[in-house]
Amino acid sequence: MATDDLMTRALETVGDDGPLSVEVIHRLTDLADVPEPMTIAEVADLLDMTPHTLRYYERAGLVEVARDRYGHRVYDSETVRRLVFLTRMRLSGMPMRDLQHYISLVDAGQDTVPERLDMLLEHRDIIRRRIRELTLSLAATEYKIATYGGSTGPDDAALDTATEL
Amino acid sequence: MATDDLMTRALETVGDDGPLSVEVIHRLTDLADVPEPMTIAEVADLLDMTPHTLRYYERAGLVEVARDRYGHRVYDSETVRRLVFLTRMRLSGMPMRDLQHYISLVDAGQDTVPERLDMLLEHRDIIRRRIRELTLSLAATEYKIATYGGSTGPDDAALDTATEL
DNA sequence: CTATGGCTTTGAGCGCGCGCGAACGCAAAC
DNA sequence: GTTTGCGTTCGCGCGCGCTCAAAGCCATAG
Incomplete structure (x- = not known):
């Protein structure tokens, strides 16, 4: 399970032509089964992206990530949820520029x-x-x-x- | 009508959630309403791409295009049909590399x-x-x-x- | 107690896929 | 004659993310 990304899990859940109920959506975003503070590798695995890309998103201003005493990134569930949203938007074609704008609106x-x-x-x-x-x-x-x-x-x-x- | 690309016409034809019958597909590829020998600008307009891209496809070996006595490209319906196919594949995500391979198979x-x-x-x-x-x-x-x-x-x-x- | 490997950090630079722009010439059409 | 449209070539640009390099901390293994 650790190597599955969210989209894959979602597609398996939904099947080829099943209905997309609200419950499915909820299940999609049910992140209760992941540890609360996550490392960059864990998040990357969850979202099926590389740590590089996560750092790239951070540099782009899409998320702010706390650090532990070693300087390592510590992702809380809040940040992970934001990343889930951002990833979904990227996957569905929204360009980075628009994501940056959207996040700036959220912060505003x-x-x-x-x-x-x-x-x-x-x-x-x-x-x-x-x-x-x-x-x-x-x-x-x-x-x-x-x-x-x-x-x-x-x-x-x-x-x-x-x-x- | 001259400025519409095929996909736009097709989408208008189909509507938001209409059935995709074989007839629709046939109508899509019904190129009878276009002149037989076409210029690069006409083809570009039809396929909603630029002449640059058409020349690029030609350089990439996806099509061979005849010339008139001035050296200008002359697209026959055969070539246009191939370009329609190629464009659709590109639009649906097939990379150029695969298209080149496919065409090489056709030629083989x-x-x-x-x-x-x-x-x-x-x-x-x-x-x-x-x-x-x-x-x-x-x-x-x-x-x-x-x-x-x-x-x-x-x-x-x-x-x-x-x-x- | 080192050591070896595995994770992390930063920064700069590279690469890919795809196509566009710029510059220039030639033939036709107004 | 000047504008239009096509030709070619070279190089650039974008979006997105990866690679590479240099370095630090941790754990397990000898």
Whole structure:
């Protein structure tokens, strides 16, 4: 279990086409099973990223991380939750620049809630469009796979070589 | 219509959650409404890419393009179809390297059909996984949006600032 | 009690995938 | 004639993260 990242666990939980209930979302963010103060290696393992990337995020101002008496980073659950959020946003295509902006809004206090909401709404639309694009590409790919398989006639042979689709 | 790319047209055709029938796929690849020999600008417009990128693909060995007596590129429907295919694969995440390999297989003749099929199957799985990832991120984003909106209680307020999710 | 290996720290620099920009010339079209 | 659009080449730029180097602390092993 230690080597699984959150997304992998989530996908296993959900299955190929299961419903995405609120409960699933909750389970996703249920971090009770991880130790409270985490090392950089543990967090990296949890989020399926390298320590390098975590330090990179920190330099980029996305998180602040406390240190122990040896200067080693100590991640509390608060920070880990933020990193989970950030990772998810990155994975769904939000650029670093936008993440930095979002975090700056969070740090700026409650007045920025509307703007944060706007960012989330816009990002939601981007994800939706991306899903539609991919669904289309998936359909096209499956179509091509199907015609490849059943290629017997001249037309189908043409499809093969002619790179139709 | 000239400024629309294929994907945009396709998405408009499909709508937000319509079924992806074979007919839709056919309509997608119905290039009858484009002139037979196309210039680089026309193809770029059709595929929503720049002439630069088209020349780049050509240099990369993905297509061979004939020239007219002025040295200008002349794209026949065959080449355009290949470019449509390549663009779709790129958009759905296939790296240039794999596209180059695929094209080399196409050029190598019918013996490579099984390997091409393998590539397509693998790519199909990648797209599927990507869609599931995005679906999950979408659900998480929508969940966060919902909690942002209805933040009245103390727990919800904590969600706001604590970057939960 | 060293030592060997394994983790951490910082900083600077590199690399990849993908494509764009700039500079320049030539032919056609207004 | 000047503007437009295409041609080529060289090099750059971006986003993102990794590599490399030099050094410190800890634990287990001899």
